[in-house]
Amino acid sequence: MESKQPLLKQTSLQITGMTCAACANRIEKGLSKVEGVEETNVNFALEKAAVSFDPNKVDNNQLEQKIEKLGYGVVKDTIDFDITGMTCAACANRIEKGLNKLPGVATANVNFALETAHVEYSSNEVSIQDMIEKVNKLGYTAIEKKDEEGEDHRTKEIKAQKRKFIISAILSFPLLWAMVSHFSFTSFIWLPELFMNPWFQFALATPVQFIIGRNFYIGAYKALRNKSANMDVLVALGTSAAYFYSLYLTIEWTLGSAIVHAPALYYETSAVLITLIILGKLFEALAKGRSSEAIKSLMGLQAKTALVIRDGVEVNIPVEEVIKGDIFIVKPGEKIPVDGEVVEGSSSIDESMLTGESIPVEKRTGDAVIGATMNKNGILQVRATRVGKETALAQIIKVVEEAQGSKAPIQRIADRISGIFVPIVVGIALVAFLIWYFVITPGEFATALEIAIAILVIACPCALGLATPTSIMAGSGRAAELGILFKGGEHLESTHRIETIVLDKTGTITKGEPELTDIVTEMDETAFLRLIGSAEKNSEHPLAEAIVNGIINKGIELPSTSEFEAIPGYGIRAVVEGKKVLVGTQKLMEKYNIPINSALQLKETYEHDGKTAMIAAVDQKYAGLIAVADTIKETSKDAVKRLKEMGIEVVMITGDNERTAKAIAAQVDIDHVLAQVLPEGKAEEVRKLQNQGNKVAMVGDGINDAPALATADIGIAIGTGTDVAMEAADVTLMRGDLNSIPDSIYMSRKTMNNIKQNLFWALAYNSLGIPIAAIGLLAPWVAGAAMALSSVSVVLNALRLQRVKI
Numbered sequence: 001m002e003s004k005q006p007l008l009k010q011t012s013l014q015i016t017g018m019t020c021a022a023c024a025n026r027i028e029k030g031l032s033k034v035e036g037v038e039e040t041n042v043n044f045a046l047e048k049a050a051v052s053f054d055p056n057k058v059d060n061n062q063l064e065q066k067i068e069k070l071g072y073g074v075v076k077d078t079i080d081f082d083i084t085g086m087t088c089a090a091c092a093n094r095i096e097k098g099l100n101k102l103p104g105v106a107t108a109n110v111n112f113a114l115e116t117a118h119v120e121y122s123s124n125e126v127s128i129q130d131m132i133e134k135v136n137k138l139g140y141t142a143i144e145k146k147d148e149e150g151e152d153h154r155t156k157e158i159k160a161q162k163r164k165f166i167i168s169a170i171l172s173f174p175l176l177w178a179m180v181s182h183f184s185f186t187s188f189i190w191l192p193e194l195f196m197n198p199w200f201q202f203a204l205a206t207p208v209q210f211i212i213g214r215n216f217y218i219g220a221y222k223a224l225r226n227k228s229a230n231m232d233v234l235v236a237l238g239t240s241a242a243y244f245y246s247l248y249l250t251i252e253w254t255l256g257s258a259i260v261h262a263p264a265l266y267y268e269t270s271a272v273l274i275t276l277i278i279l280g281k282l283f284e285a286l287a288k289g290r291s292s293e294a295i296k297s298l299m300g301l302q303a304k305t306a307l308v309i310r311d312g313v314e315v316n317i318p319v320e321e322v323i324k325g326d327i328f329i330v331k332p333g334e335k336i337p338v339d340g341e342v343v344e345g346s347s348s349i350d351e352s353m354l355t356g357e358s359i360p361v362e363k364r365t366g367d368a369v370i371g372a373t374m375n376k377n378g379i380l381q382v383r384a385t386r387v388g389k390e391t392a393l394a395q396i397i398k399v400v401e402e403a404q405g406s407k408a409p410i411q412r413i414a415d416r417i418s419g420i421f422v423p424i425v426v427g428i429a430l431v432a433f434l435i436w437y438f439v440i441t442p443g444e445f446a447t448a449l450e451i452a453i454a455i456l457v458i459a460c461p462c463a464l465g466l467a468t469p470t471s472i473m474a475g476s477g478r479a480a481e482l483g484i485l486f487k488g489g490e491h492l493e494s495t496h497r498i499e500t501i502v503l504d505k506t507g508t509i510t511k512g513e514p515e516l517t518d519i520v521t522e523m524d525e526t527a528f529l530r531l532i533g534s535a536e537k538n539s540e541h542p543l544a545e546a547i548v549n550g551i552i553n554k555g556i557e558l559p560s561t562s563e564f565e566a567i568p569g570y571g572i573r574a575v576v577e578g579k580k581v582l583v584g585t586q587k588l589m590e591k592y593n594i595p596i597n598s599a600l601q602l603k604e605t606y607e608h609d610g611k612t613a614m615i616a617a618v619d620q621k622y623a624g625l626i627a628v629a630d631t632i633k634e635t636s637k638d639a640v641k642r643l644k645e646m647g648i649e650v651v652m653i654t655g656d657n658e659r660t661a662k663a664i665a666a667q668v669d670i671d672h673v674l675a676q677v678l679p680e681g682k683a684e685e686v687r688k689l690q691n692q693g694n695k696v697a698m699v700g701d702g703i704n705d706a707p708a709l710a711t712a713d714i715g716i717a718i719g720t721g722t723d724v725a726m727e728a729a730d731v732t733l734m735r736g737d738l739n740s741i742p743d744s745i746y747m748s749r750k751t752m753n754n755i756k757q758n759l760f761w762a763l764a765y766n767s768l769g770i771p772i773a774a775i776g777l778l779a780p781w782v783a784g785a786a787m788a789l790s791s792v793s794v795v796l797n798a799l800r801l802q803r804v805k806i
Contacts, residue, residue, distance in 0.1 A: 008038055011060055011125065013049045014075035015067060016157075019219055020044070020231035021414060021465025022422055023072070026223070030070045034058055045469035050402075060122060061106065071222025076106055079128060081117040083110065085140035098138050102126050117142065127388060129320045161282040168212045168275040171204045175268035176781075198250040198265055205267035209243050213274045229422035231460045235277060237426070238456035239270035241449055242780065246270075266446070266780075273457060273784040280788025284466070284795055301372040302393055306337035309381075326384045330375045338371040339386035347378030399487060399732070400480045408489035410755055411468035417763075425459040425770070432774045440776075451776055458769035458783040463790040467758035470798035475751030478802050483734040484744045491730040493755075495714055495748035497695045501643060501741065502674075502686060502708070504700040505654035505664060508718055509738065510630040512701075514543055516550025517611060517631065520602060521624030528624050529556050532616055535574035535581040538564040543612060544572070546628050571614065582617040589615055589622070599625050610656075610663030637668045639738035644669075646742060649694070653677050653685060653708075682708035699741060716741065743806050754801055758794045765790040 018024055024044040031040040031049065036057025042049045051063055064074045086092055092112035099108035099117065104125025110117045119131060128144055135142035178195040194200050210217075216239070219232030246265040306322045307329045308315050314329065319337045322328065327343065330336050336349070348360035351373045360376050363369055369382055371391045388394065429452040436448035472489040479486055486492040506512050521528040533551035536544040537558055551558070563575035570591065571584015582588060586603070589596045594617045602625060606613040611629040615622070643650050651672040654661045661675035674685050682698075686708050689696045698705065698712035709715030709729050717729030718736060733740040769786060772778045778786075 007055075008052045009055045010050065010052050011063070011122065013051065013060075013063065013067065013122075015042070015047050015049055016073040016075055017215075017219065018042075018044055018047060018072060020460065020462045022223075022228065022230035023219075024465060026226060026228050026230070027067060027070055027072060030066055030226075031063065034063065034066055037063075043469050044465045045473060060104070060125075064106075070226055071219070076120045077123045079119050079121070079131070080145040081119070081131070081135070081142040082145060083115050083117050083135065083140055083142055086110075086112055086115060088112070091140065095135055095138055095140060098134050099131060102130060102134055105131070116145075127320070129388065158282065158285050161278060161285055164212050165275065165278045165282055168208050168271070168278055171208050171212075172268070172271040172275045175201055175204055175271050178268065198246075198253055201265055201267040202247065202250055205243060205246070205271045208271040208274050209239060212278065213239060216274070229426065231422070231462055233422055234425060234456045234460050235273070237429075238453040238780065239273050242266040242269040242273075242453055245446070245449055266450070269450070269453060269780045272781045273453075276781065276784040276788050277460075280462075280791050283788070283792040284462075299397060301335075303335035303337040303372065307331075320388070322384050322387050324384055324387055328382055328384065330380045330382060332375055332377050332379070334375055336369050336371055336373050336375060336380075336382065338384050339391045340369055340371075340382035340384045342367050342369060342380055343383050344381035345379050347380050348376045350374040350376055396480065396485060396734070399485045400476060402488065408468055408472055408493040408755070410493060410752075410759075411489070414464050414468055414759060414762075417464060421459070421464070421766075425456065428459075428770060428774070429453075429455040436776070447776070450780060451774065453780040454773035454778045454783040455770055457780055457787055458773050458778060459766050460787045462787070463762035463765060463794045464759070466791055466794050466798075467762045468755050470795050471751055471755045471758055471801065474798045474801035475747060475754065478804055479744065479747045482740070482743055482747070482806060484740055484747060485732040485734065486744075486748075487730050487732075491714060492748055492751055494695075495697070495731065495745055496752050498648060498697045498714060498745060500649045500651060500689055500694040500696045502651045502653050502682075502689065502696060502698045502712070503670070503738075504682075504698075504705050504708075505652055505656065505661065506630060507701045508699055509636045509652060509664065509668060509670075510632050512630065514546035514612070514628045515631050516547050516626065517629045518606060518613075518627035519624070520599075520626075521616075523618070523623055526556060528616070528618075529554065530558060531576050531579060531581050531618060531623075532583055532626065533558045534561055534576040535564070535572055535583055537561075538574065539566055539572050541566075543614070543628050547614075547626060580619050583614055583626075586615065589617060592617070592620065594620060594622055596622050598622065608659065608663060610660040610667075632664065632667050633736065633738060635737045635739050639741060640668045640670055642739065642742040643745075646745060648745070651689070653682055655679070679705070680707065683711040686711045697741075699738075716744070746806060747804065750804055751801060754798060758797055761797070762790060762794055 015027065018027070021044050024042040027049060028040050028042045031037055031042075031051060034053075036054040037051060038054065039052040040049060041051075049067070053063070067074050083095060086095070089112050092110040095117060096108050096110045099105055099110075099119060102121075104122040106120040106122070108117060108119045117135075121131070132142045132144070174195050178201070213235075216232045216235045219230065220236040223230045223233055243266075246267045249265055303319050305316050306319050306326075308317055308322060309327045309329065322338050328337060328340070330347075332347070342363050342365050344365060346362070346364040349363050349369060350360045351370060363380070368385070369380070370393070371386070372393045386392070389398070432455055433448045433452040436451050437443070437445060441447045468489075472492060476486050476489070476492055479492070486495070503509055519525060519529065529551045533548050533556060537548045538561060548558070559577055561574045561576050562578075563573075565573045567573060567584070567588065569585075570588040571582065574581045582592060582594070586596065586600070596615055596617075599615055599622060603613040603615065606625075606627040609629075611627040613625055613627045616624050616626065640650050649672065650670050651674060652661065652665050652670045653674040654664075655677055656664075656675060658673070658675040661673050665671075665673045677685055682700075682705060686696055686698050690711075690713070695713045697714040697716055698708045699716040699718065700709055701718055705717075709717060714731060715729040716731045716733060718733050718740075731744055733744065765786065769778065769783065773783055
């Protein structure tokens with residue numbers, strides 16, 4: 001008997017207290033050791049941990065406890081409800097138990113006297129609406145209490161960092177003033193005598209060291225307790241050395257009456273260092289907030305309210321309260337609140353914010369509409385089909401969030417380096433201290449100490465930890481704005497390596513719907529089309545539909561038929577306004593003994609061009625010829641040209657016969673054609689190309705091409721917004737435009753170049769800074785400024801991806 005694979009559960013935890021990539025690595029390793037955890041990925045830039053685990057062996061609370069044991073915090077979402085309908089304490093207990101049973105709810109406390117409920121929960125697993133519905137099912141009513149501030153943890157963190165920086169800067173400024181006035185070129189600066197007093201300097205530096213800088217000590221203690229080292233260890237070591245050595249000199253000066261002048265102190269080194277590091281963290285937090293702008297802008301697309309018909313009355317409700325099956329009204333100029341199906345009315349819908357298609361799409365009864373798109377004209381009544389997390393917009397946001405939170409393979413290099421970096425740096429600082437103290441400047445403790453502090457500070461690996469995730473966040477966010485959804489960082493990285501692209505013909509290169517392309521007749525064209533259209537409108541064949549739509553679009557009215565017969569394998573026979581009409585194949589004409597010699601050559605020409613030609617006869621005489629084809633998209637030729645210019649080989653794959661396939665390929669300048677390939681054979685053809693040593697991408701509609709999409713190195717699905725979550729694909733193109741393929745490769749290349757730049761500069765700061773500090777050319781406060789600047793410059797460089805023009 002086969003053992004069943006456990007059904008894994010995914011969760012995302014927001015983490016606080018991480019200071020560098022070493023912290024992220026430690027949490028990752030710690031969570032990986034927990035029994036039942038299959039996979040974990042900690043993103044330092046996003047401050048999130050994505051965990052896949054077996055719910056039979058471990059739960060969310062245990063994961064949170066492990067993170068807290070490692071010395072970090074987990075941000076829990078909290079919400080308060082006003083509860084009505086309770087009559088006794090038993091009601092409160094019932095609601096409490098019901099809420100606590102919901103997956104994702106950590107704790108729920110219901111207060112009967114105050115008629116309130118306080119819930120701690122994970123928004124990744126349970127929504128506010130889920131909780132409200134649970135309370136309603138129990139027979140009570142829950143109304144969300146709105147948070148007046150409405151701040152997320154990142155906004156609060158930025159405010160706290162600002163407050164810390166301002167206090168730290170005020171206390172450090174007199175110390176900096178005292179230090180600057182010592183330089184010969186600044187001797188003209190007036191210096192109050194008090195600023196030189198060692199105990200005054202001590203009074204200013206102590207709050208900065210132990211109140212403003214307490215987090216560095218806490219972080220260092222927790223890191224060392226867990227047998228690892230991080231940025232906090234370096235900062236705590238460096239600043240403590242400067243502070244306590246200065247304190248020792250202060251006490252010595254106080255006790256030694258022979259010393260008249262105040263000694264050279266280093267209080268400003270520790271205080272200014274902490275101030276600069278906090279300033280760097282503040283800039284970093286502000287920049288990281290900007291790197292998630294793509295998610296915020298996507299969330300901002302959603303309508304806030306919906307006009308729903310309930311019990312025959314129109315009610316304006318929050319979009320979160322719309323349920324499946326609700327009928328809602330959308331007026332001109334309003335956003336469609338959720339995905340649905342038009343039940344009454346017609347209008348044109350602007351879907352550009354999701355699909356990028358600038359031309360509004362006509363919608364009438366029975367058509368699907370996408371939430372967050374704009375109704376241009378006409379009133380629509382729509383039945384809700386997808387709400388909450390099921391909507392196309394919610395799925396897009398989820399894909400982007402997952403991509404931004406995932407790791408690219410290149411990040412493993414940075415992770416490995418940062419994991420061993422801190423212990424090596426401590427070792428280098430110690431060796432440098434000993435060399436300076438015993439060899440270069442024997443007995444000069446202060447000089448040796450300054451060198452060691454500068455090395456410890458310049459070497460903080462913050463920039464290294466931010467190099468990759470910030471670029472992935474910015475790159476995948478910008479790609480989403482362009483209608484390209486990368487499922488993860490690894491796919492964003494791999495896409496730039498593509499050498500061969502296999503394009504499915506139908507629906508990818510072509511529109512996927514046949515159109516009337518050519519009309520040749522010996523009659524008056526309008527009269528000819530009236531007869532043909534009337535005859536064909538009774539047929540259910542897809543080609544007949546294309547002919548009828550083409551004729552109607554010319555403004556020709558179609559009379560009714562008195563007789564109609566579909567002849568399988570031949571065509572149709574009908575009587576229109578007393579005239580006998582035949583439309584179909586050469587065999588149909590031969591069956592009714594109608595000479596068509598004059599049309600055969602033209603028919604063959606059309607078929608050579610990949611079109612389907614049909615012969616028409618009226619009253620037993622040849623009347624004309626019409627051709628139908630699945631036409632290529634207007635942008636396909638340009639997209640193929642761009643791919644070739646990028647040095648990528650383009651291959652077309654189709655189930656069509658070779659002549660038709662080559663005719664279509666010639667129209668878009670594709671040289672390599674794989675024709676008469678069955679859907680199940682497409683994956684094998686992709687495998688053959690891979691065996692030739694090529695990195696292959698397959699582009700298809702994501703449904704019948706699923707095996708080939710899964711086999712390819714990169715599977716690219718052409719979606720239309722409603723089919724975003726295509727499991728087989730690594731990349732989803734929300735636009736039907738083939739230009740999104742070169743766009744996706746371009747974004748991948750730009751992102752990889754950006755990551756390489758970031759890694760280079762992050763390593764260059766450390767690699768150049770350490771030897772410069774070791775030979776005594778870098779003051780500790782300059783090292784602190786450079787270290788803070790390195791993190792900010794890496795994040796700002798990543799943010800350039802948000803302005804990429806294509």
